[in-house]
Amino acid sequence: MVVFPNTFSASVFLIVLAVWFPVTVMTSSGIANVRNSFFEVAKTLGADRKYLIFKVAIPAAYPNIFIGLFMGMGSSFLTLIVGEMLGVKAGLGWYINWAQGWAELHKVYASLILMAVMFSSF
Amino acid sequence: MVNSRKVDSGKLEIKNVGRTFLDVKGNEIVALKDASLIVNEGEFVSLVGPSGCGKSTLLRLIAGLDTPSLGEVLLDGTPISGPGYERGLVFQDPTLFPWLNVKNNVASGLVARKVYNKKENEVQDYINLVGLTGFENSYPHQLSGGMAQRVALARALVNHPKVLLLDEPLGALDAFTRMQMQDEILRIWQERQTTVVLVTHDIDEAIYMSDRIVIMTPRPGKIQETIKVEIGRPRRRNDPDFFKIRSKILEILHFAKEEQLSYYL
Numbered sequence: 001m002v003v004f005p006n007t008f009s010a011s012v013f014l015i016v017l018a019v020w021f022p023v024t025v026m027t028s029s030g031i032a033n034v035r036n037s038f039f040e041v042a043k044t045l046g047a048d049r050k051y052l053i054f055k056v057a058i059p060a061a062y063p064n065i066f067i068g069l070f071m072g073m074g075s076s077f078l079t080l081i082v083g084e085m086l087g088v089k090a091g092l093g094w095y096i097n098w099a100q101g102w103a104e105l106h107k108v109y110a111s112l113i114l115m116a117v118m119f120s121s122f
Numbered sequence: 123m124v125n126s127r128k129v130d131s132g133k134l135e136i137k138n139v140g141r142t143f144l145d146v147k148g149n150e151i152v153a154l155k156d157a158s159l160i161v162n163e164g165e166f167v168s169l170v171g172p173s174g175c176g177k178s179t180l181l182r183l184i185a186g187l188d189t190p191s192l193g194e195v196l197l198d199g200t201p202i203s204g205p206g207y208e209r210g211l212v213f214q215d216p217t218l219f220p221w222l223n224v225k226n227n228v229a230s231g232l233v234a235r236k237v238y239n240k241k242e243n244e245v246q247d248y249i250n251l252v253g254l255t256g257f258e259n260s261y262p263h264q265l266s267g268g269m270a271q272r273v274a275l276a277r278a279l280v281n282h283p284k285v286l287l288l289d290e291p292l293g294a295l296d297a298f299t300r301m302q303m304q305d306e307i308l309r310i311w312q313e314r315q316t317t318v319v320l321v322t323h324d325i326d327e328a329i330y331m332s333d334r335i336v337i338m339t340p341r342p343g344k345i346q347e348t349i350k351v352e353i354g355r356p357r358r359r360n361d362p363d364f365f366k367i368r369s370k371i372l373e374i375l376h377f378a379k380e381e382q383l384s385y386y387l
């Protein structure tokens with residue numbers, strides 16, 4: 001808590017990190033794996049560098065980029081819960097901590113089930 | 123209509139071209155040795171020969187996707203320095219862009235060259251020319267192999283290439299689709315009068331389609347002989363002259379490979 005003035009900015013940082021990592025890795029590996037013949041065909045059709053990047057490399061890597069985004073979405077939710085438990089005063093993570101403080105375990109379990117249902121789609 | 127525009131150049135000069143690759147151990151592989159060939163404007167030339175004799179290597183050098191280790195390749199007197207739309211290329215694998223539909227695949231050359239706005243109407247012309255009217259909005263995975271190959275052909279043709287380079291474009295097709303596509307390519311070639319260089323494993327295909335057949339042999343890959351196909355067009359597939367040319371080609375390939383005959387048999 002030295003770098004960040006408050007828990008909110010710290011949470012934002014964690015979530016950005018959690019999203020950035022899978023998106024970047026999946027995008028770059030997706031582009032690295034684009035079949036060379038796509039670039040070759042595009043070149044024989046008269047493509048310049050810009051076309052090769054924006055009309056070949058990126059569309060060819062779409063499937064990977066989307067996987068990265070989904071993974072990022074999943075991990076951002078997890079990180080959000082952690083952030084809420086650390087100090088953000090809202091959300092399910094915070095609610096669990098709060099309910100726990102009052103020994104209202106049925107609310108804790110309800111929140112856990114809710115999270116499980118919500119996050120299972122990611 | 124597209125066929126009214128003829129290309130009036132497209133002469134290829136391949137001058138003493140050599141291409142050497144290094145294998146993983148650092149040994150030199152001579153993929154092509156001292157190849158010289160002139161393909162005249164509007165001529166239909168086939169490259170035949172056993173696997174590994176440098177056919178694709180030569181085609182890639184003409185396409186500008188690779189550079190010769192020795193010698194030079196000229197198009198209408200100008201050295202080829204890289205890929206360009208005036209030399210259209212179709213591979214065995216159609217390599218359509220799977221994220222684009224048929225219309226946009228065919229249009230991609232025009233988009234890449236930033237002339238799509240001016241020439242948008244030609245896209246439909248070429249889709250019609252290869253017989254795919256009605257499939258404009260289909261995606262590549264919805265097409266059969268033959269249809270996909272037609273799209274690849276239309277995609278190359280829409281740029282009005284002076285030279286059409288075909289690397290076993292029909293190799294993966296069944297016999298019927300293959301014959302149909304051969305006729306289609308011939309029809310387009312006669313209408314547009316482009317120079318065509320076709321790589322094929324199929325000797326009959328080479329005889330049926332070409333003005334001249336270039337016979338290549340491997341290790342090191344080189345041009346062994348060039349023979350003219352002096353049979354009038356339109357040709358009949360069962361023309362008795364085919365057989366003569368066929369046995370001549372086989373003879374040349376056998377003669378050149380006597381010591382390694384068992385490899386091909």
Ligand SMILES: Nc1ncnc2c1ncn2[C@@H]1O[C@H](COP(=O)(O)OP(=O)(O)OP(=O)(O)O)[C@@H](O)[C@H]1O
Pocket residue numbers: 143144145151152153171172173174175176177178179180343
């Ligand atoms: N990029 C490369 N790196 C190393 N060697 C290569 C490369 N490309 C081709 N070769 C070698 O050059 C030789 C000729 O290859 P090429 O692909 O031109 O043959 P081909 O006549 O097209 O054969 P096929 O009929 O099987 O397609 C082969 O021995 C091949 O191993």
Ligand SMILES: [Mg+2]
Pocket residue numbers: 177178179289
């Ligand atoms: Mg080849």
